[in-house]
Amino acid sequence: MHKARRGRVQTSLLRQFAALLACGMAFPLLAPPAAAQPAPAAAPAAAPAPTAAPTVVTVPSSVCAVNCTFTRRPNQPVGSTQGDLSFPNLRLIPGQPIEIRDPELATDHPAFPGQTRAPYRASGVALQTTIITDRLDLPWGLQFLPDGKFLVTEKTGALRIVNADGTISAPVSGVPAVYYSGQVGLLDVALDPKFRANHRIFFAFMEPVNDKDHGIAVARATLDEAGNSLSDVQVIFRALPAFAGGAANDGGRIAIAKDGTLFVTVGERGTGGQVPNTDLGKIIHITADGKAAPGNPFIGKVGMLPEIWSIGHRSEEGLAFDARGRLWETEHGPRGGDELNLVERAKNYGWPVITHGKDYSGALINGGKTEQEGMEQPRYYWDPVIAPSGLAFYNGKLFPQWKDSVLVGGMRGQMLDRLTLSKDDKVVDEEPLLIDLKKRIRDVRVGPDGAIYVITDEAKTASLIKVTPKN
Ligand SMILES: [Ca+2]
Numbered sequence: 001m002h003k004a005r006r007g008r009v010q011t012s013l014l015r016q017f018a019a020l021l022a023c024g025m026a027f028p029l030l031a032p033p034a035a036a037q038p039a040p041a042a043a044p045a046a047a048p049a050p051t052a053a054p055t056v057v058t059v060p061s062s063v064c065a066v067n068c069t070f071t072r073r074p075n076q077p078v079g080s081t082q083g084d085l086s087f088p089n090l091r092l093i094p095g096q097p098i099e100i101r102d103p104e105l106a107t108d109h110p111a112f113p114g115q116t117r118a119p120y121r122a123s124g125v126a127l128q129t130t131i132i133t134d135r136l137d138l139p140w141g142l143q144f145l146p147d148g149k150f151l152v153t154e155k156t157g158a159l160r161i162v163n164a165d166g167t168i169s170a171p172v173s174g175v176p177a178v179y180y181s182g183q184v185g186l187l188d189v190a191l192d193p194k195f196r197a198n199h200r201i202f203f204a205f206m207e208p209v210n211d212k213d214h215g216i217a218v219a220r221a222t223l224d225e226a227g228n229s230l231s232d233v234q235v236i237f238r239a240l241p242a243f244a245g246g247a248a249n250d251g252g253r254i255a256i257a258k259d260g261t262l263f264v265t266v267g268e269r270g271t272g273g274q275v276p277n278t279d280l281g282k283i284i285h286i287t288a289d290g291k292a293a294p295g296n297p298f299i300g301k302v303g304m305l306p307e308i309w310s311i312g313h314r315s316e317e318g319l320a321f322d323a324r325g326r327l328w329e330t331e332h333g334p335r336g337g338d339e340l341n342l343v344e345r346a347k348n349y350g351w352p353v354i355t356h357g358k359d360y361s362g363a364l365i366n367g368g369k370t371e372q373e374g375m376e377q378p379r380y381y382w383d384p385v386i387a388p389s390g391l392a393f394y395n396g397k398l399f400p401q402w403k404d405s406v407l408v409g410g411m412r413g414q415m416l417d418r419l420t421l422s423k424d425d426k427v428v429d430e431e432p433l434l435i436d437l438k439k440r441i442r443d444v445r446v447g448p449d450g451a452i453y454v455i456t457d458e459a460k461t462a463s464l465i466k467v468t469p470k471n
Pocket of ligand 1: 312339349350351354355376377378
């Protein structure tokens with residue numbers, strides 16, 4: 001386990017610049033600050049606040065020998081985004097893309113046919129939606145307990161058990177202190193594959209490590225459902241480095257592999273995803289004890305943290321395995337660059353060296369570069385963005401037409417987006433579901449009963465909704 005210790009602050013500008021150059025990261029000093037992602041529905045756009053200056057962050061000396069400082073770009077204040085961010089006026093004509101707005105960046109282009117704006121296909125499945133509760137407060141992660149109950153995190157710091165009849169428990173006791181601000185707080189929750197026997201859960205949250213700094217952490221605990229409490233709570237992993245600010249682009253999604261190891265997303269928090277000796281902008285792979293998982297690609301490499309699995313991510317809010325056991329993620333990109341990625345060992349997903357779209361300020365990112373040798377292309381990107389959160393592959397029995405479909409929660413897009421993949425992992429059609437709800441969808445999961453469950457994103461009045469075929 002890493003201790004989030006603060007190292008000595010090194011403030012030499014020359015040294016910072018050398019460090020960034022070494023990481024291929026010089027341009028953020030020249031580029032405008034990255035934007036915050038869309039605010040929760042409860043936080044309406046306010047007048048833009050003054051933009052803060054970039055800050056220098058130091059990686060703890062316990063893990064870093066060289067290039068230990070980097071510059072973190074401030075997040076733009078909520079409400080400062082520009083461009084066409086209205087609710088999409090979708091075009092539902094079979095064979096045509098659903099998106100009719102112009103691309104955000106006129107010079108952008110897909111790297112291969114079908115990488116964006118896949119044709120609409122109506123699967124013709126009538127849906128029944130059942131609201132189990134509409135009294136959740138900024139829920140973020142959803143899981144199914146074996147007895148038909150639900151386990152839900154709320155960003156403000158509460159873990160709750162929702163009964164099938166919609167009644168909601170008091171906050172489960174024993175959750176550690178959570179730093180809640182903007183897009184961060186108590187984030188995803190996951191059940192141990194042997195939960196029925198060991199009642200163990202894992203959860204990700206923004207942890208206040210002192211009165212100023214905070215970082216993404218993963219804890220494990222034993223859940224006593226009857227007692228509505230956690231015991232044996234242990235923080236097993238702390239992303240490095242912790243620092244002040246950065247309440248956007250934080251990741252916090254967990255997916256547990258069949259072997260019981262955890263993949264966890266850690267967002268870039270304004271640093272870009274390329275700084276090697278940090279967990280920021282990475283997907284990490286750890287054991288149930290929080291140690292680097294055996295076989296990780298960067299074990300023993302100087303300057304790389306051993307828990308890192310993949311790099312170059314921005315703000316990964318969806319993470320799931322497909323039926324073949326392959327790992328996929330969705331991430332919030334810049335304006336016009338939200339992504340669906342197939343996540344593979346040691347690969348670099350590009351941010352912010354290459355990306356589709358442009359900065360929320362309207363500025364080009366790295367000159368508008370969209371491709372580079374050695375960096376992965378997203379399997380799909382949304383332009384304009386849908387702000388994807390939550391990702392699932394349909395593998396239940398209630399919707400046989402949707403076997404292996406990709407289900408993506410859209411927050412800004414206010415939809416459950418269903419994508420069909422070809423055998424070579426290209427998106428061949430797109431069908432926006434639940435658009436009549438006009439709700440920001442935060443998480444999506446397929447239940448053990450084959451129904452699809454989504455949670456929405458409001459404060460106090462967010463819903464847990466069950467989706468089944470309409471008979
Ligand atoms: Ca990317």
